[in-house]
Each structure stands twice: as C-alpha cells, then as structure tokens.
Amino acid sequence: MEEGTPMEGGIQNGPEIQIVISPELITPSCDLLSGEARDKYLDICITLYQAALKDDWNAAKGVIEIFPTVVRSSITQGCETALHIAAAAKRIHFVEELVGRMNREDLELLNSNGNTALCFATAAGTVRIAEVMINKNERLPMIRGSQGMTPLYMAALLGHSDMVWYLYKKTKSEDLSDDDRIGILNTCVSTDLYDVALDILNHHPQLAVARDRDGETTLHVLARKPSAFTGGSRITR
Structure with missing residues (x-):
C-alpha cells in the first residue's frame, strides 16, 4: 500500500489507517441538514473529503469559508471529520491549517469506533501531526480510543518509535x-522498543514483576524474543 492511501476500515495491526472513501457511503451531519445547506450537502462534504485526501487546502478553505461549522462535522459513514481523514492520509499542511480554524474541543470529536483524530495520527505514525493537535489541546493524549486504548499504547502496539517517545513525554503519568503502565511496558518489549521499556522500568521498578491482563510479566514477553539476547534490540536514545 502506498503511503497515505486510505482504504475501508479502522485502525489496523500495522502503520496504516483505513477509512471509508466511497462518496455514496458518506452520511450527513446534523448541522448540514437544514435549509439551503441540505441541497449542497454532498458537494460540501465530498469536496472537503477529497481535499483532505489530496492535501488541497485551497479547495477546503473555499468550503470552510462558506460553511464554517463543517470543520467539526462528520463527513463519512464512520463519523470521521476532515481532521480524521487528513491525519490518516498524513497531510501535515492540511492539518496545520485546519486545526487553526478549529476550537480546542473540536479535536476531541470521536468517530464511530470511539477514536479521536489523534488516534488516527498515532496509527499513521506522523509525529508532526500529533504535535499540532496536542499543542492545540493538551488533553488529547489521555482521551482513549477504541477498546479503551490510550494513544501511547496504540503507538507502542504499532511499533512507531518516534511517536511512542513523543506521546510518552506528553502523557501524564x-x-x-498500573494496568496501563504494564500494558505499555510489555507492548514496548513485544515491539522491540526496549529504550522506552527501560525508561518505564527506571521510573516504575515495581512493574518488573507485575503481571498484565494476560497474566504475563515482562520476563514472559522477553522469553519469547530471542533477539533481545542477541544484540537485536532497537535502542535509539
């Protein structure tokens, strides 16, 4: 799959995020269902959707100037906003411009799976996009996504080292x-992010013998990874 190419679905076990792209699947948001806006709904949302995918800010700006509330509207069947879509597609410039026109609370909007746009940026692994969002709303790292996962845990699960380090510093301990911490610790070990794992243990040494929800300690996870004992670790900092 080419970078930034969305497909149908949600957060996957990999670095890409997949979202609905078929215009016929787009469903209207409540604030676009009255008056003249109703007749123009498809033109508005499809234009904004395609602009977010293509990083075409000029096209998006034209829509937003006419309908300012569209920045917080759901424009896909999965209730994604334009920010979700741009984050998934790794469109940094588009996100910067869009966030500048959003309220702090707009960044907390969830899609139908319970994920913020930051969750999408986390899964895509684009640190700059995460920075833009968190600079606007520092609460985002602690807003959990699908299955109650924190963005930090998602980043660790997908092995995005730079994103993990960034969110690790932005997530309030x-x-x-303790369940969160041991889950993040064991996931970092599982995805070869040993530098983060060591830092977690330095600050919370009691986790060395703690068990996660599967009843496993960090040693159990290490025992399944021969590379951890053969110089194959990914210590980057």
Missing part, C-alpha cells in the same frame, strides 16, 4: 493506571 498520574493519569495512567
């Missing part, structure tokens, strides 16, 4: 439970 006091807002994480």
